[in-house]
Amino acid sequence: xxxxxxxxxxxxxxxxxxxxxxxxxxxxxxxxxxxxxxxxxxxxxxxxxxxxxxxxxxxxxxxxxxxxxxxxxxxxxxxxxxxxxxxxxxxxxxxxxxxxxxx
Amino acid sequence: xxxxxxxxxxxxxxxxxxxxxxxxxxxxxxxxxxxxxxxxxxxxxxxxxxxxxxxxxxxxxxxxxxxxxxxxxxxxxxxxxxxxxxxxxxxxxxxxxxxxxxxxxxxxxxxxxxxxxxxxxxxxxxxxxxxxxxxxxxxxxxxxxxxxxxxxxxxx
Numbered sequence: 001x002x003x004x005x006x007x008x009x010x011x012x013x014x015x016x017x018x019x020x021x022x023x024x025x026x027x028x029x030x031x032x033x034x035x036x037x038x039x040x041x042x043x044x045x046x047x048x049x050x051x052x053x054x055x056x057x058x059x060x061x062x063x064x065x066x067x068x069x070x071x072x073x074x075x076x077x078x079x080x081x082x083x084x085x086x087x088x089x090x091x092x093x094x095x096x097x098x099x100x101x102x103x
Numbered sequence: 104x105x106x107x108x109x110x111x112x113x114x115x116x117x118x119x120x121x122x123x124x125x126x127x128x129x130x131x132x133x134x135x136x137x138x139x140x141x142x143x144x145x146x147x148x149x150x151x152x153x154x155x156x157x158x159x160x161x162x163x164x165x166x167x168x169x170x171x172x173x174x175x176x177x178x179x180x181x182x183x184x185x186x187x188x189x190x191x192x193x194x195x196x197x198x199x200x201x202x203x204x205x206x207x208x209x210x211x212x213x214x215x216x217x218x219x220x221x222x223x224x225x226x227x228x229x230x231x232x233x234x235x236x237x238x239x240x241x242x243x244x245x246x247x248x249x250x251x252x253x254x255x256x257x258x259x
Contacts, residue, residue: 015218028226030204045140049217056217062145064200064208064226066181072222091140 007100009075009084016078016102018049020071020086028063044069047088051075078102144207150199150234153207157197159236162245165190168237172248179227179252186221188237188244193219195238202231227252 003023009016022044029041041063049057057073075084080102087097144156154160171185186196196219197210208225219237227233227250234247 019222028204045145051216054215056215057211057213057221059209059211059221060140060145061209062205062207064203064205066224066226070222070224072185072220074218074220076216076218078216 002094002096005086005088005096005098007084007086007098009078009082009100009102011078011080011102014077016051016075016082016084018073018075018084018086020049020069020073022047022069022071022088022096024068024088024090026063026065026067026069030063042090042092044088044090047071047086049073049075050085050087051078052083053085141210144197144210145205147207148205150201150206153199153205154236157195157207157210157236159197159238159243159245162236162243164246165237165244168235168244168246170233170235170246170248172233172250174249175251175253176227177253179229179254181224182227182233182250182252183222183224184233184235186235186237186246188219188239190219190237190239190244193237193239195219196221197236198223198225199234199236200225200227200231201234203228 006021009018024044025042027039027042031039033039043063044061047059048055056075082102083099085097085099089095144153147153147156167189169187176182195212198208199206200208209223211221213219230251232247232249234245236243236245
């Protein structure tokens with residue numbers, strides 16, 4: 001199981017600004033190790049952001065997103081105390097879901 | 104005859120495994136349904152093919168689709184890109200690094216108050232045009248910017 005995400009959701013006006021830091025190697029499958037062997041691809045493929053259980057952003061990523069990816073999203077109509085949950089799933093079937101509340 | 108039998112058995116086996124996974128909760132149907140990875144688009148090695156695979160060909164420029172990207176990136180492994188679409192009813196944004204081995208980097212869909220405003224950090228292999236394509240009301244719009252890279256983001 002991968003390390004927990006760091007999620008911050010701050011209210012600015014009627015928008016919640018959400019920043020997510022995921023812990024993931026995001027290996028492209030293009031790099032080679034010291035012995036010249038290709039390091040197999042290992043990266044997040046899908047991610048979902050939900051506000052109070054409703055999907056607001058669904059994303060897909062390839063190997064060209066940087067290691068330990070950081071994403072920023074904006075959600076309209078969010079209120080203090082609303083629940084934000086973020087999930088991701090990678091190409092090896094590993095996944096993770098973490099939650100925070102809007103502050 | 105033998106071939107048919109083999110195919111039928113293989114198919115039945117695979118279905119069995121899938122049902123098993125669903126039953127144990129390893130595969131959550133909701134998660135799998137939320138966004139299936141667009142393999143054709145992400146594994147396309149050619150920008151035009153990747154663009155086509157997300158249905159974004161024929162995109163026109165639009166002043167309300169804005170991209171923020173550094174002019175010069177010293178470290179190609181972490182290049183911050185911000186894309187904002189103020190075009191009404193924007194439903195998706197795709198971000199391409201044209202000269203990367205696989206041009207499509209990421210793709211986002213928005214609903215239920217999720218705004219068409221996304222910040223990502225990308226690997227950029229060499230100096231390249233970054234292009235974002237947004238879809239709104241069935242039409243595609245694009246914006247692009249060149250990022251000069253002094254140290255590539257995909258070296259080993």
